[in-house]
Amino acid sequence: MRKSIATVSLSGSLADKLTAAHAAGFSGVEIFENDLVSSAPAPEDVRRRASDLGLEVLLYQPFRDFEAVPPDRLAAGLRRAEHKFAVMERLGVEQLLVCSSVSPAAVDDDALAAQQLRILAERAAEHGIRIAYEALAWGRHVSDYLHAWRIVRMADHPNLGLCLDSFHILAREVAPYAIETIPGDKIFFLQLADAPTLPMDVLHWSRHYRCFPGQGDLDVAGLVCNVLRAGYDGPLSLEVFNDIFRQAAAMRTAQDAMRSLIALEEQVGARLGDSPHAAGLALPPPPVVPTGFAFAELATPDPGSLAGLLNALGFVRTGTHRHKSVSLWEQGDARILLNHGSPESPDGPALSAIGLESPSPAAAVKRAEALLSPVLPRVWDPHDAPLDAVAAPDGTDLFFCRTGRPDHPSWTGDFSEDRQDAPGDPGEITHIDHVALTQPWHQFDEASLFYKSVLGLRPHESLELPDPYGLLRSRAVSTEDSGVRIALNVAYIGTHETDLSVAWQHIALASRDIIATARRLRAAGLAPLPVPANYYDDLEARHDLPPERHRLLRELGLLYDRDDHGEFLQFYTVTAGRVFFEIVQRIGGYVGYGAVNAPIRLAAQHTSPHHRSS
Ligand SMILES: O=C(O)c1ccc(O)c(O)c1
Numbered sequence: 001m002r003k004s005i006a007t008v009s010l011s012g013s014l015a016d017k018l019t020a021a022h023a024a025g026f027s028g029v030e031i032f033e034n035d036l037v038s039s040a041p042a043p044e045d046v047r048r049r050a051s052d053l054g055l056e057v058l059l060y061q062p063f064r065d066f067e068a069v070p071p072d073r074l075a076a077g078l079r080r081a082e083h084k085f086a087v088m089e090r091l092g093v094e095q096l097l098v099c100s101s102v103s104p105a106a107v108d109d110d111a112l113a114a115q116q117l118r119i120l121a122e123r124a125a126e127h128g129i130r131i132a133y134e135a136l137a138w139g140r141h142v143s144d145y146l147h148a149w150r151i152v153r154m155a156d157h158p159n160l161g162l163c164l165d166s167f168h169i170l171a172r173e174v175a176p177y178a179i180e181t182i183p184g185d186k187i188f189f190l191q192l193a194d195a196p197t198l199p200m201d202v203l204h205w206s207r208h209y210r211c212f213p214g215q216g217d218l219d220v221a222g223l224v225c226n227v228l229r230a231g232y233d234g235p236l237s238l239e240v241f242n243d244i245f246r247q248a249a250a251m252r253t254a255q256d257a258m259r260s261l262i263a264l265e266e267q268v269g270a271r272l273g274d275s276p277h278a279a280g281l282a283l284p285p286p287p288v289v290p291t292g293f294a295f296a297e298l299a300t301p302d303p304g305s306l307a308g309l310l311n312a313l314g315f316v317r318t319g320t321h322r323h324k325s326v327s328l329w330e331q332g333d334a335r336i337l338l339n340h341g342s343p344e345s346p347d348g349p350a351l352s353a354i355g356l357e358s359p360s361p362a363a364a365v366k367r368a369e370a371l372l373s374p375v376l377p378r379v380w381d382p383h384d385a386p387l388d389a390v391a392a393p394d395g396t397d398l399f400f401c402r403t404g405r406p407d408h409p410s411w412t413g414d415f416s417e418d419r420q421d422a423p424g425d426p427g428e429i430t431h432i433d434h435v436a437l438t439q440p441w442h443q444f445d446e447a448s449l450f451y452k453s454v455l456g457l458r459p460h461e462s463l464e465l466p467d468p469y470g471l472l473r474s475r476a477v478s479t480e481d482s483g484v485r486i487a488l489n490v491a492y493i494g495t496h497e498t499d500l501s502v503a504w505q506h507i508a509l510a511s512r513d514i515i516a517t518a519r520r521l522r523a524a525g526l527a528p529l530p531v532p533a534n535y536y537d538d539l540e541a542r543h544d545l546p547p548e549r550h551r552l553l554r555e556l557g558l559l560y561d562r563d564d565h566g567e568f569l570q571f572y573t574v575t576a577g578r579v580f581f582e583i584v585q586r587i588g589g590y591v592g593y594g595a596v597n598a599p600i601r602l603a604a605q606h607t608s609p610h611h612r613s614s
């Protein structure tokens, strides 16, 4: 379907916005009045620029507070409209969005609203312009689309129809299926936005927290199905008011927007099945969901300190890359690569790549490509096994692997066996439980949509965790069977720009006996991140565990949580550069990540002399 975006969704000058919309592949735009009024180029120049970029200007908006006014105010509204029609003719745009009045001057009289909108439509017709009437969720008298439709039907003018906006409909929980009772040709325009569920007034919610479809909690795809079943065949247009997108780079936001629309069309297509209404919807190749972690790679200028830490946790060095400065460390199915050949990171060690076990690496890359994600070169070195990889939004390389499978070259083949000390006393770590990646603050929504749409992971609830210097926002994404879990974090309020905590990443390792792993670390002379005694006093109040259990947790510096499914134990290592390790043990079917303990960990990392050492 034709894809459009409102200029209000992107940052920068009007020219920047048009360039970004074009670069991301949009074929149309809605011009937000403020973007034109505040910019220097004449409407004719904007029209020419759009046309040079192959962008159709589909809608001019918004025209406010027009309808259902006392007769003496009508003339002023019509005068204002004539000016806008003139600007629209210069812009070459044939549709004006009129949103339902919020003016205290408006009266609650549908017949009057219909009569005045009919007059407006008649005047618009003289300029070849159509009026699309939109019910704002906070309109004074008209706040739902069915009410707007009653007025449009009463006005009965060919140049008057509806603009449907998914936010206004879904935010007010007005049932969208009645859209199917509206003739498709009376739906003049369709605006799409999603939003996270937030308990706040709808105006504030709309103006600051809209996001692209798939990034929030609204069923935008279901609504699009209703609109297509009604017979609508116009463009899908994104109209997103969002404080963060207003500040982020327009090119990147536009691409995120396009990814969202492609994924949305795919979902709509799946829901419409072989109905004729599904014609023209994007059909990208299906997601190839990863099944586990193959490895985590740490770029580290000096592998020594991390090697010591890995040893202390029970890892054994098992391989050396045949021609790169990379060593392989293994314990159970947990594999860590230490790469000291990559350019030195200014912050010391950093998590640079993640290997994901994939049923089909080639198909995983095709999916990523169809969803506009940067695919990395397949052959890095002619001597190595080819690797299919994409760059995640935060720059981490994601490699799609088939470790030790006969049907595919294995990355492990690039390593010579180099078992240094036979594991006399094998460690307790079994696999990588999850990795936590810190996202740039303006790419959080982009990241969750990336993992959801490109990799088919499910986003979980978004949490806000107190940190001594701000709030950390955290959202996990995982596969249904939890074989792959990734925690996406962003420090987004008040954190010092220079503080490394804004960029902390960690690898969580699952232990089958965390008590033994904690003792092993101590025996090697390394202490875990210290936990304050106050935490254990509080834990005793919250959880009625046997006293000896409480004593053990306190003695070993373990953090504790439980949910309906089971128990969770965790501890942290010191931080090296940007990276630290978390050791976890899930007892029973505990599903979380110990979020209640994250503030304890963050405070300890800020105050502990260890947190930037080694
Ligand atoms: O927030 C507003 O005023 C506003 C204006 C125009 C729209 O199309 C809309 O959905 C909201």
Ligand SMILES: [Mg+2]
Residues within 6 Å of the ligand: 134, 165, 191, 239
């Ligand atoms: Mg709207």
